[in-house]
Amino acid sequence: MRTSALAMTAVLLAGAAAGCSDDPGDASTTTPPPTAAPSTTAASSSPTAKARPAVTVEGADARLTAAVAKVYRGRKGVRAKATVGRWEGEKVAVVTSGQDVTLAVGPRWRVVGGWWPSLDRKADLGGTPRFVLVVGSDARPGKTLRGTRGDTLQVLGVDGKGGGGVMGLARDIWAPMPGGGHAKINAAFAYGGGEGQVGAVRKVTGLPVEGYVVTGFGGFEKIVDRSGGLPMRIARTVILQGGTKVLAGKRRLDGEHALAYARERKSLPDGDFGRSRHQGELLFAAAATARLEGIGSVPRTMTTVSKYADSDLTAKEALTFVASFYRIDPRKVGHTVAKGGFGTSPDGQSIVVLDAASRQAFRDFRDGRL
Known part of the structure; x- marks a missing residue:
């Protein structure tokens, strides 16, 4: 069932809230000029280039400006603004000009995506x-991720048509493990790391998950704190551990x-299923805050998340x-939790056996929308 909800992203991918100032990155390259100039102009070879620059990008170096200029080839007087950050050691940039958005990856800047209504180009x-x-x-906190379990499992999807969804997975779902055998789905991370966890989720859901982002307790806390906290509406008072x-x-x-x-x-009437629902609420709250900040905040957010999370x-x-x-329409976004009844594994563990409604939700989500 498709439900209306706030458009979302993830507390890990784009969840850094207002005022994110932790290492905003730079726009320097490995070749001269060594640091980013306040603005750079890509001049046209036409006789009128000196009078009217083709493309001016505030906050970009010459390479990034040149990459953006290729998008607007033939246009003159284009003025844009760049924000730059890092992801897993690579530079990322978002360049905005009016309603146009250009996405680039460095250091030898190349355009990797975006949308350009002024050029009548598709996203x-x-x-x-x-x-x-x-x-x-x-x-x-302070411990390695190796050998740990996936305490939180949330699949984010987009359909490219303005819709999306987030699906929580109960951590006790019985699932195939990396290397063979079965166990609770969250154990796949301990057996095979991020790739192993993705593989288990693919087998259970049938969804072509392309990769993962993972953080531990300490990393999660730092991401939220570096973001200035997470504003959200709590539906009802919750008594936490302690x-x-x-x-x-x-x-x-x-x-x-x-x-x-x-x-x-433990204090929730539906236990682990309620916990997964809370995790989804956190993602929605992070999404709302990130959207208010605008697309230009993404590189700074990615820089922060990259410091405290791992990803492939x-x-x-x-x-x-x-x-x-x-690009999502808030009315075309849904949230659900894959769950089921309780059963017993061959070795005597209490497990979750997926119900028919959850299996149908997997099928509904294959187009990227719930």
Whole structure:
């Protein structure tokens, strides 16, 4: 069933909130000029170039400006603004000019996507539908992710037609494991890392998940805190582990309370299913904040997330996927949790056996929208 909801992204991919100032990156290249100039102009070879520059990009170096100029070849007087950041060691940039958005990856800048209504060009965001797995590992602060389990499993999807969705997966779903055998789905991360977890999710859901982003408890807290907290509306008061309360109403959660809200299950009437629902609420709240900041905030956000999370997504894949959420119609976005009844595994564990409604949700989500 398709439901209306806030357009979303992920607290890991584009969830850094207002005021994200943690290492905004730079626009320098490995060749002269060594640092970004306040603005750079790509001049046309025509006789009128000196009187009217072809493309001027504030905040870009010569290479990035030249890459953007190729998009507007034949146009004169184009003025744009660039924001630059990093993802897994690669540079990323978002260049805006009016309603036009150009996405580029450096350091030898090349355009990898965007949308350009002024040129009557269709959006280019890496094909559709697209799915990415967001994993919250149960690694404690200061500990490695290796050998830990996927405490949070959320699949984000976009259909390229203005729709999208986020699907939470109960962590006790019985699933095939990397290398053979079966176990609870969150154990796949311990057996095979991010790739192993993606593989298990693909087999259970049938969705062509292209990659993952994962962080531990400490990384999650730092992402939220570096973002200035996460503003959201709490539907009802929740008593967290240790007796701390998150009161109903509008709240700005810091990293510690956002993590506790995402992990709480014992006080919820539907336990782990309710926890997965809370995790989805956090994603929605992060999305709303990110959208208010605008597409230009994406490179700074990606820089922050890249510091405290691991991913197998390339800069091109991550940048185009995150940007695609800024093309979503809030009325065409849905959220669900894959769940089922309780059963017993062959070795005596309590597990979740997927129900018919969840299997149907997998089929509905194959077009990238819920």
